[in-house]
Amino acid sequence: MIEKIKGITIQGRCFSNSTTLALYPNPNDRISVIYGKNGSGKSTISTGFHNLTSEYPVFDIDLKLLDNANSELNSEDYKNNVFVFNEQYIDKNVKIDDDGLGTIILFGGQVDLQAEIDKHTVLETQRKSEWENAQEKLTNYQVKNNPLSPEYHLDKIRAMLKKPGGWSETDSKIKGNKSNSAVKDDVLFEICRLKPSDTIDNLKKQFEEKKDLLDKISDSSLSFSPLPHDRIHIEDDLEEIICNLLSQTIEKPVLTEREKLILAAIQGGRQHMVEASKDSFANESTTYCPYCYQPVQSQYKHELLASINRVLNKNVENHKSELAAISFPWMEDNYSQYESLDSVLVKEINSQKEKCLTLIDAYKEKIKQKIGNIYTPILITPNGLKAEITTFNALLVKLKEKIAEFNNAISRRKKIIVELTTINKEIAHFDVLDLYRSYTKQDKDKKTQEQKVNKAHQDYQTESQTLRDLKLKKSNIGLAISNINNALEYVFFSQNRLSIELRNDKYYLKSNGKDVLPKNVSLGERNIVALCYFFTQMMSNQEISKLYQSEALVVIDDPVSSFDFENRVGILSYIRYQVDCLIKGNQQSKILILTHDLTTAFDLRKAMDEVASSTKGIAQIKQTSSILQELKNNQLVLFKRERNEYEQLLQTIYKYANGEITDCDVTIGNVMRRALEAFSTFNYRKGIEDVSCDKNVLSVLGDRSIYFNNLMYRLVLHGESHYAERVYSLRDDTNFYKFVSDNEKKRTAKDILCFMFLLNSAHIQAYLQTISNAIENIKKWCSQIKDNSSFSVKIMPSSKKEKFGCTLFRYPLAKEMILMIVFRTRNTILMTQIAILH
Known part of the structure; x- marks a missing residue:
């Protein structure tokens, strides 16, 4: 059934007109990766697929499935076989509450565990x-x-x-x-x-x-302790703020007759009753009026709540919040312990304190009145609280001086x-x-x-837990937990980094073995949990021996770019694993992955090509192909295998070197490596480690050969060397970039473009001709590179006595610096270069 799906027609949001998109244009296409910039319509597509499976579809998007003849398919037939992972899925399945994710149960395939249970029951007793x-x-x-x-x-x-x-x-x-x-x-x-x-x-x-x-x-007598607070702080404009808020008029909305009655009740000082009514009728279990005990219909409750919310509008809530947020000075210190030091002064302090508290209470009473009758302004003038507190502070200074004088004695x-x-x-x-x-x-x-x-x-606890786990397996509960935790371990490369525990039929998140609420987990971690939960949920209600055998169309929107970057390798590996299982589990299943990150798109194409190639020669699975397309101007355009990617890489390097983009600091090393590897291999059949040291290449560079001969750009590029192998062997060394500054990486990007331009200027002009001033800037960068004369050694005149000299040339490059050390004796010059980590 899924094999019939070739493409879609979609209308809504980014697609103002009905648009046909061929997701799987070739007969053997089963994996489709679509790259598109932000705003190109990727999320609209994923939301459209989500509509096919949702009980509450988004009505401004209309998506229909098409077969090979571009005829519309009945979406209802595919409702149970389409699985969509996007932000809507995450919101629904991870943000439900703060203490669980729901329950997944897998049936069948369990072995008889009673013998093990009996054995561990005895051990538990011991x-x-x-x-x-x-x-x-x-x-x-x-x-x-x-x-x-x-x-x-x-x-x-x-x-x-x-x-x-x-x-x-x-x-x-x-x-x-x-x-x-x-x-x-x-x-x-x-x-x-x-x-x-x-x-x-x-x-x-x-x-x-x-x-x-x-x-x-x-x-x-005993000494006196210092004053708890020797000065009471009050904002200079506090009284002005209070008076302004009290006098502020909140406009009354245009109201119905019922809403006017509600407003009249508020103005009559019964706002608390209105808010209590709102809370009562907002409760779904309320079926009777708590005041007259008459039954109320659901529609009536919703209308009444709407009326109350219209009267208690956002301006009212904001104004109440501003009033409630007013903070008065703290004046609760006790000065009785100082009466034996100076009772008259302490009495005066307490009297002044009462004055201040009285003025504060007066303000608080007015604020309370305004909150209770929010639409009625209260006009008052400052009551002198600032001046009274100033007087109070002066008295505290006197007491502080007396305490210090006594204690010193x-x-x-x-x-x-x-x-x-x-x-x-x-x-x-x-x-x-x-x-x-x-x-x-x-x-x-x-x-x-x-x-x-x-x-x-x-x-004892370990044995009890073992026994509980065995009983859990026997009852076919917990396999979902195992699957999710295995997936999380796969992604994080750690058994305890993030895990899920089943308690009371709910999944609880644990970080490093400790309970943690989902709201305390980072956005990237939350999305990774959601992705693992997504693939596990797909397998719910299936026997273990038949997992992945049901045909499915799986849609994944931005699986990598929205996660924490340090988990990028794990996510790519996990997606590749799941796609491989889906493609080989059922020969009708298809995959659609959407991304706005170009590097991710290329990495996914590599991974998906490997999955597709691995299906060759497998019985009962027809040959599979994958495709990478770009969503641009509401059309899908095929990504060319070589030129398009290479051109994108060169343009990315230039824009990074020129400071036009800053969001690829971590991945730029990988981009530069790919571009230079393609250039050096095609033109000179040399790897990037050898091309700048080759005699033929250096001869073309001419007067700048020494600079490039010693240019250690390969150190920056080596950080992401063999990236594909590392993705699929679950190893990552991207922490290397923590030690390379942005300026060093930009300089390396400029040097690489200059290196390629000096060797083949027409080549660079052809690929960067669409970017204005690009060639002029590269020429300017080339002119700033030191020529060979800058590195020459001057022979000092010899004398009768043997002379020895040492000249150091320092090249600050990437993660190393190169010291060119020139040792000079009377008749001999010895040059050597040393790489020193700094």
């Missing part, structure tokens, strides 16, 4: 018993009154620190506190882990001396207290040292047992 036994042993380390427990020894350390005359009592006396200092865990471990600065006897002597000195210093006393506190801790360290050693031993033993428990638990 692992659980081992885990429980390990937990029971761990309990001995967790009971405080058991000497095996680390807590048992910690309690003894606490008791030692709390004893009369111990650390706790001494610390409180140093600080002048009435009650003993608390023995918190952080203090306890600090004391235990200290490395005392002296012996116990010397520490006790130092303590007594400093304690006597402290007693001689007059007693003083007692700083000397504080220093002695700190020293005594430290010595007291060091003395306590010697008291608890033996107990702490017992604690560390038991803590180590406890952690060892915890590791045993964790390992036993992990073994």
